[in-house]
Amino acid sequence: MRILCTNDDGINAPGLTTIEQIARELSDDVWVVAPEHDQSGVSHSLSLNDPLRLREVGPRHFAVKGTPTDCVIMGSRHILGKKGPDLVLSGVNRGRNVAEDVVYSGTIAGALEGTMLGLPSFALSQEFSMETGDRPVWETALTFGPQILRRVIDAGIPKNTVVNVNFPACAPEEVAGVLVTRMGKRNLGFLKIVERRDGRGNPYFWIGFEKADAADTPAAGTDLAAIASRCVSVTPLRLDRTDDAFLEVLTTALK
Numbered sequence: 658m659r660i661l662c663t664n665d666d667g668i669n670a671p672g673l674t675t676i677e678q679i680a681r682e683l684s685d686d687v688w689v690v691a692p693e694h695d696q697s698g699v700s701h702s703l704s705l706n707d708p709l710r711l712r713e714v715g716p717r718h719f720a721v722k723g724t725p726t727d728c729v730i731m732g733s734r735h736i737l738g739k740k741g742p743d744l745v746l747s748g749v750n751r752g753r754n755v756a757e758d759v760v761y762s763g764t765i766a767g768a769l770e771g772t773m774l775g776l777p778s779f780a781l782s783q784e785f786s787m788e789t790g791d792r793p794v795w796e797t798a799l800t801f802g803p804q805i806l807r808r809v810i811d812a813g814i815p816k817n818t819v820v821n822v823n824f825p826a827c828a829p830e831e832v833a834g835v836l837v838t839r840m841g842k843r844n845l846g847f848l849k850i851v852e853r854r855d856g857r858g859n860p861y862f863w864i865g866f867e868k869a870d871a872a873d874t875p876a877a878g879t880d881l882a883a884i885a886s887r888c889v890s891v892t893p894l895r896l897d898r899t900d901d902a903f904l905e906v907l908t909t910a911l912k
Contacts (some may be wrong), residue, residue: 665697668718691726693720698761699725700760702868704727729771748783752785755880756843769819784826796828820879821892825888832888848865
């Protein structure tokens, strides 16, 4: 099995080493094609107005001056040649990708691109806490990742589905289990704009995040609830975003 690994944290991110280690538990034929620089939050961006610069950083290891989407396309359509990948792994992201994160995440987008190209694809993310922010527990992803991937692959992944896996911010022995979940929903009141001043006194802005209200209990069965209970969350996400129920309403309304 030939595996293509990518991420959105960049070619030098420690999580990329972790995803490669997970991949090597499944196969010896592993290739790494990742962004030259951090591409967190770029979602499914595709570079159409800028050239893609490619740099070989080692045997079967390449950096692309582009997005995770660019990397998957470059890897599967150019670098790997006629014998493309059989599996795409994106991650391991530094920080969880749950609930609305999946809309913004470059990690999710890398796996989505693999799915769009007809390849079984996984997005993997390692949550960190205030205590583990500078040193995420990569060992948790490394311990649970290979066995989860094997079992999901054996079960068979639908062609239009990407599998989103999130590991909790605790040591492997503290993980409470593995839960299959649906995508959760947060109160987006945690988003804020931070205004600052440059050396000339001119304003500039950062998009910031406030700590979530501890009183907000995540809905049962969601990725948020799983991570909160120190469980690994496995969420199947579909490419087809059609709202079937509202489609029927619109069909009647627009006759």
